[in-house]
Amino acid sequence: MFAGIDVGASATKCMIVDESKNEVASAVRRTGMSLRKVADEVYKEALSGAGLEPDGIKVVATGFGRKNVDFADSIRTEISCHCKGCYHHFPRALTIVDIGGQDTKLIRTNVEGKIIDFKMNRKCAAGTGAFLEEIAxxxxxxxxxxxxxALSSEREIExxxxxxxxxxxxxxxxxxxxEKQKDIVRAVFGSVIKRIQEMNPLIGDVVLTGGVVAHNEILFDLLEEALGREVLKPPKPQFTGAFGAALYAMM
Amino acid sequence: MKANYGYKDGSGEYFITIDTDKCNCCEECVKVCPAGVLEMVPNDFDIEADDMPAVTEKERWKIKYTCAPCKPVDKESTPPCIEACKEDAIEHSW
Amino acid sequence: MEKKESEYWRWKEYNWKSPELNWEDFEIITAGVDIGSVSSQAVVMGDGELFAYSNMRTGSDSPESARNAMDWALKDTGMSLDKIRYVVGTGYGRVNVPFANKAITEIACHARGANWMYGPSVRTVLDMGGQDCKAIRCDERGKVTAFLMNDKCAAGTGRGMEVFADLLGVHIQDIGELSFEIDEEPPEVSSTCVVFAKAEASQLLREGWPKNKVIAAYCAAMAHRVFTLIERLGMEKEFAITGGIAKNVGVVKRIERELKIEALKTEKDTQIAGAVGGALFGKTLVEKGKG
Structure with missing residues (x-):
């Protein structure tokens, strides 16, 4: 068994997979003040969910708080874990957009899943989960x-x-x-999409991932509308980083 | 007058500077810009003067993105707006 | 739907009229109306002298805000709108002043207004408005020679300060003084973004920082933010600040510290600089026969 723990700014995620890369258990909690504590809790929750003991499980930690996971065997950056996770689902050249609680990342990979370049916005709340939280x-x-x-909106406003x-x-x-509340909320999501498009041109196959899009599926619709083509959606987008970390644990 | 349009963010400073003292109001920069970043506006700073080019209000927040296609990686060729200006009145800060 | 919060950000609206001057003695009466995104001012000047003005919060409707500001400025002056020869609209809502003869950008008006307010020695003007921040260089006549503006982001604007007043539960006009009631100057709030700075401030309060220390840390962050704007444009003496934040000594003193230069002081109301500039442009236009 292999576990990935993704300690993000807003939420901490854990996913455990078996030898065939299938999910065995997962758990998520709000990150809160103590990174050590939440990493420990989320791991225990995932273990007990699958009826597992920690012995013999390899653990890789990622996310901004990855260095606080004492029991991890190794650590990896969230950028490489997101790539790893996305590439597993879509093995081709990708543009990965990860909308996090407090930052947004744009990663481009080649056909082999290697990172070509990445851009990160963590200076400004616009285009991140923090923007949606503040507006809500x-x-x-x-x-x-x-x-x-937003899904019930019938009128487009800007x-x-x-x-x-x-x-x-x-x-x-x-x-x-x-203006109606629902139409305004849709426009608020539209603003997130605009900020992402302004970060870098979105070329090729685009994957949208991260906790924010997992809870707000409208972002897929709006990005598809803006790009005029299909946007790829990984299963359980919130866990892409943790899943990628678990895949690293396997190596 | 040196008019600076743009912004500074986490990744750098993005300003287009138009020197209205050099500018001859020929409008070529507005015509050649493929993204419609520039427009002619009344010169409020000198009531006697002709209309002057300026970055549109809509683009002032995102020129890093909008101007990107005109920014070659090798930095050898010049963006069309700068190329078109015979008076050297336009500068990009990045 | 609008969330009710204690209105710590709310500043007092007011009007003023000259106790000595009488409108009937003037040859040319002009006015400037500055419709900003947060506040609006109407200024009436007679032959280039300040006669009456008002300062109020901008409503949702710009034309109405313009009318209200002008009505309030003229209140108890015994004078009516039709006596004004030329009205200049300026600010973000400048094209929505129904009774204006001309709209002029606030950058030009602020430079002209600062020249009147602080004298011809002013070369660098920092206008800290409600939703933007402008660094302006001008000559001895108040004519703009260079400018730079930030209206993308709330950092370094009055609106950013209002958000902090609400967060800390401190009235906005007290922030400046309170920021000096500290044992030692703390490091500035590190986040530029107001949303992230708010989260950072909440964290500092939880860690046990006294409120005043957090205020000081934010004033310093705001000062640093505008310092980088001025740095880019280049600083030339004398230096002056206009706009609402010019009344916040906590930010002003820290800007002076960063720039290593003292800002010029004035008894006049720094928030009316834009509208004054508009009124003065009006006078010039009338004299040139364009009014």
Missing amino acids: RRMDVPLEEMNGL IGSYCTVFTATEILSKIREG
Whole structure:
């Protein structure tokens, strides 16, 4: 058995796979204050879910808090783990877009799954999960209801602001103008897509992954609409990094 | 006047500078830009002057992205807007 | 749907009229109306002297905000709008001033206004507005020689400071003074992005930092942010700050520290610089026979 633990800024994920790379168990928790504690908890939860003992399981840790996982056999960057995970599902040249809680990464790989280049935005909340969280809070909409609301939208409107803070102000004036909540929420997701497209041209086969897209499937629709072609969706997008780490544990 | 349009973010500084003292208002830069980044606007800084080129408000936040196709990796060829300007009034900071 | 929060960001709106001047003595009366994204000002000037003005929060409708600001500026002056020969609209909503004769960009107006407010020695003006931040270089007549503007991002803007006032539960006008009630200057908040800076500040509070220390750390971050703007444009003496943040001594002192130069001081209201510039442009246009 092989385990991958992805300690992200917002959520910590664990996935355990068997020799044939099939998922045996997985678990996810909010990262919170203590990275050591959450890594330990999420691992134990996955183990007990599969009725496993930690003995003999190889563990690879990834994510921004990977160095805090004391029990890991080795560590890997989240960029290589995301590639590994995505390439397993789609073995070809890819443009991988990982929307995280506090950053967004754009990774390009060649046919062999090797990284050609990558871009990361972690200086600015626009285009990341933090943007959606802040806007949901300002609109007083529970984060988990955003996707459903956006899917029910019937009218296309546009948000012109770039900055999260200015977007919040713009939304208040849209509400005053009488725009519907669901249409605004859809436009908010549209803004995330715009920020991603501005990072780098999205060429070839595009994979969308990460916790934010796992909970907000509308992002797939909107990106497909913007690109005019299909966007690849890995199974369990939130666990791509943890899955990739587990594959590294196997090597 | 040196008008700077653009921004600075985590990856660098992206400014297009237009020197209106050098500019002869020929409009060539506006015509050659394949992405419609430039437009002619009234010169509010000198009421007597002709319209001057400026970066559109919509593009000011994303010129790094919009201008990317005109930025060759080898840095030897010049973007069309700079090439088209006979007065050397346009500069890119990146 | 709008979440109710205590309104720590809310600053006082006001109007002013000259106690000495009488509008009937003026030859040319002009006005500038600056419709910003956060605040609006209407300034009435007679022969280039400040006669009356108002400063209020911009509403959702720009034309209405313009009318309200002008009505309030003229209140108790005994003068009506039709006595004004020329009105210049400026600011983000400049094209939406229904009674304006001309719209002029706020960059030109702020330089002209700073020249009037601080005198002809001003060469570098930093205008810290509600939703943008501008660094402007000008000559001795207040004519712009170079400018640079950030309106992409809330870092270094009044709106960013309002967000912090709300987060910390401190009234916005008290932030400047409180930022000096600390034992020693803390390192600045490291995140540029307001959203991430907010998260960082919350974390510092949880770690037991006193509120004032967090305020100081944010004022320093804001100062650093605008410092990099000025650095890019190049600094020439004298230096002056206009806009709402010019009233925040916590940010101003820290900008001075970074630039190693003192900003010029004024008794006048730094928030009306743009509208004053507009009114002065109006006067020039009338004199040139273009009004």
